[in-house]
Amino acid sequence: xxxxxxxxxxxxxLLISCLTFSSCDKFLDTPLPNDQLSTETVFSTKETIRDVVxxxxxxxxxxxxxxxxxxxxxxxxxxxxxxxxxxAIGDYVFANLTTLNGVQITWASLYxxxxxxxxxxxxxxxxxxxxxxxADRKTYMAAARFVRAxxxxxxxxxxxxxxxxxxxxxxVNAIMPRTPAADVYALxxxxxxxxxADLSETVTSSPTVHNKFQAQALLARVYLYQxxxxxxxxxxxxxxxxxxxxxVTVLTDVFKKGTxxxxxxxxxxxxxxxxxxxxxxxxxxxxxxxxxALTSSPxxxxxxxxxxxxxxxxxxxxxxxxxxxxxxxQNKYRHNLTATDAAIAAYPQNLIILRYSEQFLIRAEARxxxxxxxxxxTDINVVRKRAxxxxxxxxxxxxxxxxxxxxxxFELYYEGHRYFDLARTNRLNEVVGxxxxxxxxxxxxxxxxxxxxxxxxxxxxxxxNPGY
Numbered sequence: 001x002x003x004x005x006x007x008x009x010x011x012x013x014l015l016i017s018c019l020t021f022s023s024c025d026k027f028l029d030t031p032l033p034n035d036q037l038s039t040e041t042v043f044s045t046k047e048t049i050r051d052v053v054x055x056x057x058x059x060x061x062x063x064x065x066x067x068x069x070x071x072x073x074x075x076x077x078x079x080x081x082x083x084x085x086x087x088a089i090g091d092y093v094f095a096n097l098t099t100l101n102g103v104q105i106t107w108a109s110l111y112x113x114x115x116x117x118x119x120x121x122x123x124x125x126x127x128x129x130x131x132x133x134x135a136d137r138k139t140y141m142a143a144a145r146f147v148r149a150x151x152x153x154x155x156x157x158x159x160x161x162x163x164x165x166x167x168x169x170x171x172v173n174a175i176m177p178r179t180p181a182a183d184v185y186a187l188x189x190x191x192x193x194x195x196x197a198d199l200s201e202t203v204t205s206s207p208t209v210h211n212k213f214q215a216q217a218l219l220a221r222v223y224l225y226q227x228x229x230x231x232x233x234x235x236x237x238x239x240x241x242x243x244x245x246x247x248v249t250v251l252t253d254v255f256k257k258g259t260x261x262x263x264x265x266x267x268x269x270x271x272x273x274x275x276x277x278x279x280x281x282x283x284x285x286x287x288x289x290x291x292x293a294l295t296s297s298p299x300x301x302x303x304x305x306x307x308x309x310x311x312x313x314x315x316x317x318x319x320x321x322x323x324x325x326x327x328x329x330q331n332k333y334r335h336n337l338t339a340t341d342a343a344i345a346a347y348p349q350n351l352i353i354l355r356y357s358e359q360f361l362i363r364a365e366a367r368x369x370x371x372x373x374x375x376x377x378t379d380i381n382v383v384r385k386r387a388x389x390x391x392x393x394x395x396x397x398x399x400x401x402x403x404x405x406x407x408x409x410f411e412l413y414y415e416g417h418r419y420f421d422l423a424r425t426n427r428l429n430e431v432v433g434x435x436x437x438x439x440x441x442x443x444x445x446x447x448x449x450x451x452x453x454x455x456x457x458x459x460x461x462x463x464x465n466p467g468y
Contacts, residue, residue: 153222
């Protein structure tokens with residue numbers, strides 16, 4: 001029995017370690033040989049089941065380590081460079097998207113958390129309640145649904161139609177064609193609705209999916225993207241009225257570890273110094289030298305700065321932005337690769353995925369679309385007040401939608417929203433396609449990313465997005 005326990009924990013450790021190595025993708029999608037431990041053995045004890053769930057979060061963290069925030073800033077009007085240095089991130093900034101781009105997240109890395117979620121959802125119903133209490137089973141399965149929904153949400157908004165993988169059957173998954181986006185969204189909504197029903201209302205400091213308001217917050221965002229205004233308003237209201245979260249009045253405390261404004265965040269998934277108590281956004285976005293400030297780290301563009309309202313405390317140096325090497329950079333996540341242990345310990349951070357202030361902006365937009373301008377103004381003013389700004393002057397639908405587009409950028413800058421906000425409101429070509437540094441290369445087909453060549457080779461049934 002001791003040998004089985006040791007080998008099972010070892011297998012779980014191997015699953016987690018595969019996050020760092022692309023060669024592990026086949027391991028994750030292929031049944032174990034007969035001489036290795038079976039899935040049934042992995043799900044045979046409460047401890048190893050917990051390890052599998054930890055592996056789910058680790059896989060989700062692996063693709064959320066800041067690259068989404070950095071890459072989408074580079075694709076939109078948020079991140080700039082002096083000139084294209086010929087790097088992968090430089091190509092993103094200057095709208096030279098190709099099927100070989102080295103900073104693009106691969107489908108393989110995104111389908112890893114989906115596979116693990118499917119593994120949990122397939123196997124936990126078979127586990128006896130004497131091994132895993134029913135309450136834990138519901139929480140773990142809800143967490144798997146949340147992670148699967150969150151991953152598919154990024155996939156469908158980045159590539160459009162994507163393979164809808166809902167099993168661990170390698171033979172089926174390897175040749176699955178792209179599924180219509182509407183069907184992908186149906187699964188996202190279904191997963192989140194089930195998670196809301198199955199999760200507790202108790203909020204703890206655990207950096208995991210453990211309460212229903214996390215699922216409701218993501219569901220509010222999903223409904224917003226679907227233009228389901230009443231549903232988006234209701235979901236956001238459930239989070240806002242829960243009393244579980246609050247707007248942090250001190251701006252420099254908003255992104256600190258343990259902030260009551262964080263609805264869901266990701267903790268470190270490695271004991272490596274690069275991860276402990278630091279958010280990965282910082283070390284992929286902040287320069288470590290004057291050369292890096294020009295070649296590898298997109299800075300805040302003049303187009304963004306020109307629209308900042310006088311008195312906006314978010315954009316005061318040292319708050320959410322900070323000057324380095326003559327340029328201005330995001331300062332929400334403030335530890336770059338050269339940060340000292342003392343600096344990291346003094347300002348520990350997790351990577352925030354869902355934040356309380358976003359819920360007010362979601363509800364404000366949903367209310368605006370339904371003609372409730374007064375209610376929308378109340379919500380947007382909650383965010384503006386914390387920023388040190390007066391109440392909005394918008395008094396009609398068009399004016400409020402413009403105010404909300406701006407407020408979302410100023411509040412959610414460098415959190416992975418801007419590119420998708422412009423895409424979902426059909427403003428991408430008008431705003432991003434006309435930027436001086438992008439317009440010569442811009443294509444209207446950049447609404448969706450290219451599927452990388454290496455992903456196309458793995459699955460011959462995939463069809464490339466137009467324009468690539």
